[in-house]
Amino acid sequence: xxxxxxxxxxxxxxxxxxxxxxxxxxxxxxxxxxxxxxxxxxxxxxxxxxxxxxxxxxxxxxxxxxxxxxxxxxxxxxxxxxxxxxxxxxxxxxxxxxxxxxxxxxxxxxxxxxxxxxxxxxxxx
Amino acid sequence: xxxxxxxxxxxxxxxxxxxxxxxxxxxxxxxxxxxxxxxxxxxxxxxxxxxxxxxxxxxxxxxxxxxxxxxxxxxxxxxxxxxxxxxxxxxxxxxxxxxxxxxxxxxxxxxxxxxxxxxxxxxxx
DNA sequence: TTAATATGCAGCCATATTGTTGCAATAGGA
DNA sequence: TCCTATTGCAACAATATGGCTGCATATTAA
Numbered sequence: 001x002x003x004x005x006x007x008x009x010x011x012x013x014x015x016x017x018x019x020x021x022x023x024x025x026x027x028x029x030x031x032x033x034x035x036x037x038x039x040x041x042x043x044x045x046x047x048x049x050x051x052x053x054x055x056x057x058x059x060x061x062x063x064x065x066x067x068x069x070x071x072x073x074x075x076x077x078x079x080x081x082x083x084x085x086x087x088x089x090x091x092x093x094x095x096x097x098x099x100x101x102x103x104x105x106x107x108x109x110x111x112x113x114x115x116x117x118x119x120x121x122x123x124x125x
Numbered sequence: 126x127x128x129x130x131x132x133x134x135x136x137x138x139x140x141x142x143x144x145x146x147x148x149x150x151x152x153x154x155x156x157x158x159x160x161x162x163x164x165x166x167x168x169x170x171x172x173x174x175x176x177x178x179x180x181x182x183x184x185x186x187x188x189x190x191x192x193x194x195x196x197x198x199x200x201x202x203x204x205x206x207x208x209x210x211x212x213x214x215x216x217x218x219x220x221x222x223x224x225x226x227x228x229x230x231x232x233x234x235x236x237x238x239x240x241x242x243x244x245x246x247x248x249x250x
Numbered sequence: 251t252t253a254a255t256a257t258g259c260a261g262c263c264a265t266a267t268t269g270t271t272g273c274a275a276t277a278g279g280a
Numbered sequence: 281t282c283c284t285a286t287t288g289c290a291a292c293a294a295t296a297t298g299g300c301t302g303c304a305t306a307t308t309a310a
Contacts, residue, residue: 014171016167018163019163023160026158028158029163030154033151033152033155033157033158035151038146038154042140042143042144042235045236045239046141048239048243092236094236098229100229104222104226107170108226110171
């Protein structure tokens with residue numbers, strides 16, 4: 001089987017840094033990988049700080065369901081909560097979103113480099 | 126409960142477009158939301174086209190497990206496969222990655238706009 | 251033809267995820 | 281104080297996910 005040229009690891013090219021960035025990055029993407037959570041992020045990035053009850057009115061699920069989604073987002077570091085009175089207000093923390101965006105930019109750059117190498121190889125004299 | 130001022134929907138501000146972009150966008154993020162799949166993407170964006178057997182050597186799971194991960198990525202449109210001989214070579218399709226990146230950029234922009242509005246409100250005479 | 255390689259497909263199992271209901275607890279306002 | 285609004289917590293069911301084994305199928309090479 002395969003053997004031979006390998007495919008990476010001890011291969012002939014280096015992987016981009018995010019390949020080994022552990023689970024933190026994957027958790028950010030996974031947190032964004034749900035339609036309801038994506039909508040919650042949209043609300044939070046457009047508005048400011050909202051309570052769970054307020055956010056619930058924007059979805060078709062129960063308050064407790066929204067709470068679970070917010071917990072997923074919070075564990076990924078995408079949102080934060082602040083207690084004020086008897087309410088718990090949620091707001092976006094854009095740092096992790098920026099990290100995810102930089103990763104996707106890195107993928108695009110690597111891809112461009114790979115294309116350029118291929119082009120140079122094909123056009124070699 | 127809550128009632129009152131709403132929080133969006135029929136609220137006083139407009140949501141960014143990605144809020145209602147259906148499940149396609151969420152599927153892209155979900156596809157990237159796994160450490161193994163993130164590594165596969167890293168390999169593919171750095172290299173070119175690899176067979177399942179080759180990709181398996183880069184992971185700690187079985188070939189069938191890798192196949193399932195590739196299917197998740199394929200259903201999100203992140204990777205494509207090409208049959209050549211008895212092999213099935215996989216390669217990145219950067220279009221969906223670019224779409225995800227644009228979404229994260231939009232979140233960042235919305236956030237900046239919201240901050241600017243807040244600043245203007247606080248500093249109002 | 252025969253053997254070896256590469257993949258496909260089905261089924262199984264353990265665990266995680268998503269959403270619910272029900273009840274308790276905390277905090278504000280009349 | 282008493283009522284109400286907001287949230288927290290626990291248990292539960294249904295489904296999805298991630299990983300495996302086992303076997304079948306195709307394709308290349310000798």
